Amino acid sequence: xxxxxxxxxxxxxxxxxxxxxxxxxxxxxxxxxxxxxxxxxxxxxxxxxxxxxxxxxxxxxxxxxxxxxxxxxxxxxxxxxxxxxxxxxxxxxxxxxxxxxxxxxxxxxxxxxxxxxxxxxxxxxxxxxxxxxxxxxxxxxxxxxxxxxxxxxxxxxxxxxxxxxxxxxxxxxxxxxxxxxxxxxxxxx
Amino acid sequence: xxxxxxxxxxxxxxxxxxxxxxxxxxxxxxxxxxxxxxxxxxxxxxxxxxxxxxxxxxxxxxxxxxxxxxxxxxxxxxxxxxxxxxxxxxxxxxxxxxxxxxxxxxxxxxxxxxxxxxxxxxxxxxxxxxxxxxxxxxxxxxxxxxxxxxxxxxxxxxxxxxxxxxxxxxxxxxxxxxxxxxxxxxxxx
Amino acid sequence: xxxxxxxxxxxxxxxxxxxxxxxxxxxxxxxxxxxxxxxxxxxxxxxxxxxxxxxxxxxxxxxxxxxxxxxxxxxxxxxxxxxxxxxxxxxxxxxxxxxxxxxxxxxxxxxxxxxxxxxxxxxxxxxxxxxxxxxxxxxxxxxxxxxxxxxxxxxxxxxxxxxxxxxxxxxxxxxxxxxxxxxxxxxxx
Amino acid sequence: xxxxxxxxxxxxxxxxxxxxxxxxxxxxxxxxxxxxxxxxxxxxxxxxxxxxxxxxxxxxxxxxxxxxxxxxxxxxxxxxxxxxxxxxxxxxxxxxxxxxxxxxxxxxxxxxxxxxxxxxxxxxxxxxxxxxxxxxxxxxxxxxxxxxxxxxxxxxxxxxxxxxxxxxxxxxxxxxxxxxxxxxxxxxx
DNA sequence: GGTTAAACGAGACGGTACGTCAGGTCTTCGT
DNA sequence: ACGAAGACCTGACGTACCGTCTCGTTTAACC
Numbered sequence: 001x002x003x004x005x006x007x008x009x010x011x012x013x014x015x016x017x018x019x020x021x022x023x024x025x026x027x028x029x030x031x032x033x034x035x036x037x038x039x040x041x042x043x044x045x046x047x048x049x050x051x052x053x054x055x056x057x058x059x060x061x062x063x064x065x066x067x068x069x070x071x072x073x074x075x076x077x078x079x080x081x082x083x084x085x086x087x088x089x090x091x092x093x094x095x096x097x098x099x100x101x102x103x104x105x106x107x108x109x110x111x112x113x114x115x116x117x118x119x120x121x122x123x124x125x126x127x128x129x130x131x132x133x134x135x136x137x138x139x140x141x142x143x144x145x146x147x148x149x150x151x152x153x154x155x156x157x158x159x160x161x162x163x164x165x166x167x168x169x170x171x172x173x174x175x176x177x178x179x180x181x182x183x184x185x186x187x188x189x
Numbered sequence: 190x191x192x193x194x195x196x197x198x199x200x201x202x203x204x205x206x207x208x209x210x211x212x213x214x215x216x217x218x219x220x221x222x223x224x225x226x227x228x229x230x231x232x233x234x235x236x237x238x239x240x241x242x243x244x245x246x247x248x249x250x251x252x253x254x255x256x257x258x259x260x261x262x263x264x265x266x267x268x269x270x271x272x273x274x275x276x277x278x279x280x281x282x283x284x285x286x287x288x289x290x291x292x293x294x295x296x297x298x299x300x301x302x303x304x305x306x307x308x309x310x311x312x313x314x315x316x317x318x319x320x321x322x323x324x325x326x327x328x329x330x331x332x333x334x335x336x337x338x339x340x341x342x343x344x345x346x347x348x349x350x351x352x353x354x355x356x357x358x359x360x361x362x363x364x365x366x367x368x369x370x371x372x373x374x375x376x377x378x
Numbered sequence: 379x380x381x382x383x384x385x386x387x388x389x390x391x392x393x394x395x396x397x398x399x400x401x402x403x404x405x406x407x408x409x410x411x412x413x414x415x416x417x418x419x420x421x422x423x424x425x426x427x428x429x430x431x432x433x434x435x436x437x438x439x440x441x442x443x444x445x446x447x448x449x450x451x452x453x454x455x456x457x458x459x460x461x462x463x464x465x466x467x468x469x470x471x472x473x474x475x476x477x478x479x480x481x482x483x484x485x486x487x488x489x490x491x492x493x494x495x496x497x498x499x500x501x502x503x504x505x506x507x508x509x510x511x512x513x514x515x516x517x518x519x520x521x522x523x524x525x526x527x528x529x530x531x532x533x534x535x536x537x538x539x540x541x542x543x544x545x546x547x548x549x550x551x552x553x554x555x556x557x558x559x560x561x562x563x564x565x566x567x
Numbered sequence: 568x569x570x571x572x573x574x575x576x577x578x579x580x581x582x583x584x585x586x587x588x589x590x591x592x593x594x595x596x597x598x599x600x601x602x603x604x605x606x607x608x609x610x611x612x613x614x615x616x617x618x619x620x621x622x623x624x625x626x627x628x629x630x631x632x633x634x635x636x637x638x639x640x641x642x643x644x645x646x647x648x649x650x651x652x653x654x655x656x657x658x659x660x661x662x663x664x665x666x667x668x669x670x671x672x673x674x675x676x677x678x679x680x681x682x683x684x685x686x687x688x689x690x691x692x693x694x695x696x697x698x699x700x701x702x703x704x705x706x707x708x709x710x711x712x713x714x715x716x717x718x719x720x721x722x723x724x725x726x727x728x729x730x731x732x733x734x735x736x737x738x739x740x741x742x743x744x745x746x747x748x749x750x751x752x753x754x755x756x
Numbered sequence: 757g758g759t760t761a762a763a764c765g766a767g768a769c770g771g772t773a774c775g776t777c778a779g780g781t782c783t784t785c786g787t
Numbered sequence: 788a789c790g791a792a793g794a795c796c797t798g799a800c801g802t803a804c805c806g807t808c809t810c811g812t813t814t815a816a817c818c
Contacts, residue, residue, distance in 0.1 A: 011762025012814045018764075036307045039804060050765045055806065113358060114303035118225045131359055155352075155371045158362070162351030163344075165359065169302060170320055173347070182344045186375065200793030201783045207795075228773060239796040244775065396790075414685045417778060428791045433780065491736060492681035496603045509737055533730075533749045536740070540729030541722075547680060548698055548732065551725070560722045564753065578767030579809040585769075606799060617770045622801065 014057070021047035022054060023068040030065060031104045035111035038065075062115040062122045069108055070129060077137045085145035086188050092141055093180035096134075096164070100175045106168055113169060135161065148188050156187050203246070210236035211243060212257040219254060220293045224300030227254075251304040251311045258297055259318060266326045274334035275377050281330050282369035285323075285353070289364045295357055302358060324350065337377050345376050399425035400432060401446040408443060409482045413489030416443075440493040440500045447486055448507060455515045463523035464566050470519050471558035474512075474542070478553045484546055491547060513539065526566050534565050581624070588614035589621060590635040597632060598671045602678030605632075629682040629689045636675055637696060640666065644704045652712035653755050659708050660747035663701075663731070667742045673735055680736060702728065715755050723754050 025046035029038040040061060044051045058064045080091035100106060112130070116123040135157050142153045149156055160183060167173035214235035218227040229250060233240045247253045269280035289295060301319070305312040324346050331342045338345055349372060356362035403424035407416040418439060422429045436442045458469035478484060490508070494501040513535050520531045527534050538561060545551040592613035596605040607628060611618045625631045647658035667673060679697070683690040702724050709720045716723055727750060734740035 009762075010760065010816055012764070013816095014763070015814095034307070040806085041804060044765095048765085050763095050767085051806080052766090052808090053764065056763075110306040114306035117299040117303035117358065118223070127359065151371050151375050155368070155375070158352045158355055158360070159348055159375070161359070162353070162355035163347045164351070165355050166347055166351035169306060169358070170316065170350070170354065171347070179344070182340050186340050186344070186348070198793085199785060199791060201795070203794065204783095229775085230773065233796095237796085239798090240775080241777085241797090242795065245794075412685070418780085419778065422791095426791085428793085429780080430782090430792090431790060434789090488684040492684035495677040495681035495736065496601070505737065529749050529753050533746070533753070536730045536733055536738070537726055537753070539737070540731070540733035541725045542729070543737065544725055544729035544732050547684065547736070548694065548728070549725070557722070560718050564718050564722070564726070576767085577765065577811065579769070581768065582809095607801085608799065611770090615770080617772095618801080619771085619803090620769065623768075 015053075018047065018049045018053055019057070022049060022064060023071060026061070026064045027068045027072070027104075027108070030108055030111060035061075035065070035107070035114070060115075060119065060122065062112060062119065063125065065108060066112055066122075066126060066129065069112070077134065079137055079140060085142070085148045086184050088141045088144070089184050089187065090180055092138060093160070093183060094177065097175035097177075097180060100164070100168065109168060113165070131161075150187060150189060159183070159187065204242075207236065207238045207242055208246070211238060211253060212260055215250070215253045216257045216261070216293075216297070219297055219300060223296070224250075224254070224303075249304075249308065249311065251301060251308065252314065254297060255301055255311075255315060255318060258301070266323065268326055268329060274331070274337045275373055277330045277333070278376065279369055279373050281327060282349070282372060283366065286364035286366075286369060289353070289357065298357060302354070320350075339376060339378055348372070348376065396425065396427045396431055397435070400427060400442060401449060404439070404442045405446045405450070405482075405486070408486055408489060413439075413443070413485070413492075438493075438497065438500065440490060440497065441503065443486060444490055444500075444504060444507065447490070455512065457515055457518060463520070463526045464562055466519045466522070467565065468558055468562050470516060471538070471561060472555065475553035475555075475558060478542070478546065487546060491543070509539075528565060528567055537561070537565065582620075585614065585616045585620055586624070589616060589631060590638055593628070593631045594635045594639070594671070594675070597675055597678060602628075602632070602674070602681075627682075627686065627689065629679060629686065630692065632675060633679055633689075633693060633696060636679070640672070644701065646704055646707060652709070652715045653751055655708045655711070656751050656754065657747055659705060660727070660750060661744065664742035664744075664747060667731070667735065676735060680732070698728075717754060717756055726750070726754065 022043060025043045026038065029042055029046060033042075038061060040051055040054055043061070043064065044054055054064070058067070078092060078095040080088045080095070082088050082091055100109075112126055116126045138157050138160060139153055142149060142156055146153060151159070163179070163183065164175065167175060167179075173179075211232060214232045215227065218231055218235060222231075227250060229240055229243055232250070232253065233243055243253070247256070267281060267284040269277045269284070271277050271280055289298075301315055305315045327346050327349060328342055331338060331345055335342060340348070352368070352372065353364065356364060356368075362368075400421060403421045404416065407420055407424060411420075416439060418429055418432055421439070421442065422432055432442070436445070456470060456473040458466045458473070460466050460469055478487075490504055494504045516535050516538060517531055520527060520534055524531060529537070541557070541561065542553065545553060545557075551557075589610060592610045593605065596609055596613060600609075605628060607618055607621055610628070610631065611621055621631070625634070645659060645662040647655045647662070649655050649658055667676075679693055683693045705724050705727060706720055709716060709723055713720060718726070730746070730750065731742065734742060734746075740746075
């Protein structure tokens with residue numbers, strides 16, 4: 001197990017300080033002035049970097065924001081284990097909805113989902129680095145008791161995240177305990 | 190009591206020919222080059238009108254496309270009546286999914302939903318003039334047999350359209366007969 | 379030889395009220411907001427007429443302003459007769475300079491001369507309906523004592539109006555009694 | 568003692584190639600299609616630059632054309648020294664009139680003088696960077712023999728440039744040797 | 757400890773589209 | 788037919804950002 005070839009390239013290494021400043025600036029701007037008004041020039045100005053530094057490391061605004069989102073939010077995908085499917089599912093929904101109610105999160109999610117509709121490459125990125133990871137946790141939960149589900153696991157996953165996103169994107173309906181209970185009741189038995 | 194004074198405004202009346210050309214051009218362009226590349230200037234050029242004529246009557250690209258969508262698609266919201274809830278729901282889903290598979294429709298839907306995430310005024314417009322109308326048809330169907338549903342009507346509506354939109358926006362999963370069957374089975378009894 | 383055919387045209391006659399309102403509005407606007415900001419739309423709005431009414435009777439803004447200028451200023455081209463050339467010339471210059479000092483006149487003159495540089499048709503119009511008429515009065519004065527002039531009449535005319543316009547257009551120098559005396563002294567003997 | 572820190576600003580330096588191309592394009596267009604038809608967009612297109620590059624360095628079309636005029640014409644303000652005032656003045660007038668007859672110059676002068684009537688800031692610029700410089704040369708010539716002049720130097724200067732500009736702007740009369748002789752004779756003794 | 761080379765900030769560059777403005781034309785209705 | 792109102796097409800405006808391209812400077816690793 002050789003640990004030697006860690007870093008080889010000559011020249012000045014990438015500045016992690018700039019990276020952090022750019023990620024933070026992008027999140028701040030999305031929350032303060034909204035995603036459409038968040039320009040690369042604005043991020044660079046706020047972060048105190050040059051535009052080139054941004055274009056050197058990211059393909060687009062959306063990639064920056066996605067990376068920023070994952071950097072702050074990844075740690076908290078819960079994988080509950082209460083013993084029963086209904087308990088696990090309820091707990092998963094509760095934890096997910098709590099995250100979705102945290103101020104500043106939903107605007108970012110809406111912006112990224114919107115961007116994914118216009119930019120196929122970012123769609124792939126968003127799917128694989130964000131959406132799929134969430135789904136995988138739910139799949140893990142549901143797989144533990146497949147015979148209690150009224151529909152196949154993939155359908156159940158679509159139902160859960162479908163309702164979640166539909167409320168976020170379309171109706172702005174609440175992500176509350178009532179919804180968690182209804183979904184749990186609907187999917188089980 | 191004369192009811193004759195229908196139209197009174199002086200000046201040249203609005204040209205319906207320009208209006209139609211603009212709506213058609215917007216749909217064509219979205220389908221040919223995609224929504225982000227569909228500019229107001231492009232629509233004006235394709236329609237053979239001035240930009241001012243567009244800005245006089247619409248607030249944004251998205252409003253044009255929404256009006257164009259409604260102009261071509263409104264007629265076909267089905268309201269099935271087969272006698273049973275499961276029959277009606279299945280029929281509603283089939284018809285809806287057929288519309289969703291028609292070439293050129295899904296890209297428009299994705300673009301409008303994306304735009305609604307950035308523009309609150311358009312979100313209101315899109316909700317009231319498109320999304321809500323679709324939901325109302327489904328509510329009408331479900332209301333006929335409320336006691337057969339496993340969840341309250343509003344939850345069932347969110348489930349149906351949630352899954353539909355989640356597949357359109359996020360997973361690009363198919364809108365097929367299998368999905369229709371699963372959803373029907375899930376919601377009834 | 380019938381004298382009856384004075385006026386024959388059918389239809390509604392031209393509204394002199396609109397004509398006056400348009401002329402007055404054009405002068406007012408030039409003085410209030412300057413010539414470049416004086417648009418046909420602005421004149422129409424201020425005069426309470428339609429744009430078409432303006433375009434029917436004048437070729438351009440400049441023609442309107444020229445007509446307005448001539449309508450208010452033509453009456454006062456002085457033709458002095460003091461007995462001596464120096465007296466006549468001094469009097470002509472004094473009267474001309476007084477007119478040039480009246481508030482609101484110089485901006486109009488500058489605007490028309492400027493417009494004449496861009497629009498050959500208006501140049502011809504301005505030359506024949508304004509500039510030449512002024513020159514003809516001076517020629518009339520100078521012709522009475524040609525042998526007292528130190529240069530041919532046309533040169534003397536160019537000198538007088540040249541200095542006048544150069545101060546108006548270029549240096550914004552004063553049109554005062556001192557200048558009148560210097561020019562008179564220069565040209566005579 | 569090093570005086571070397573002449574240039575310090577960070578960032579990409581201004582492109583002199585673009586600057587030259589813009590100046591040349593503006594002169595070409597004024598000569599080919601006239602000043603009013605010479606648009607910023609046209610200059611940018613002809614010069615192969617972006618519009619922003621023009622707006623970054625000049626306030627208006629007129630400033631560009633003035634700079635272009637000065638760049639090509641400044642070198643040739645003659646300062647004759649023949650020994651006599653009449654010789655010097657005649658020579659100054661001849662050289663000036665030759666410049667004024669060069670194809671393409673008069674249209675530019677007319678356009679700039681016209682623009683100066685509408686735009687006070689440009690008037691100041693035009694006065695200080697063009698008109699005054701020409702006057703200063705003549706003043707220098709006249710100052711050498713002040714007692715031979717029939718009027719004070721400033722008046723003589725106004726007479727010379729007044730006639731010159733009046734012919735350029737108003738009568739389109741010739742700038743020829745006869746005029747030079749008449750003016751010289753008029754002003755001297 | 758000097759050389760090399762990449763990343764850095766700054767900011768000008770050629771572009772595209774924006775939304776506005778006014779031009780001059782046209783189409784309707786009312787007088 | 789004239790006059791008002793106002794919609795129409797046209798085209799330029801000046802601005803905002805885009806993504807790229809120099810600049811001179813900074814920072815490590817390599818020799």
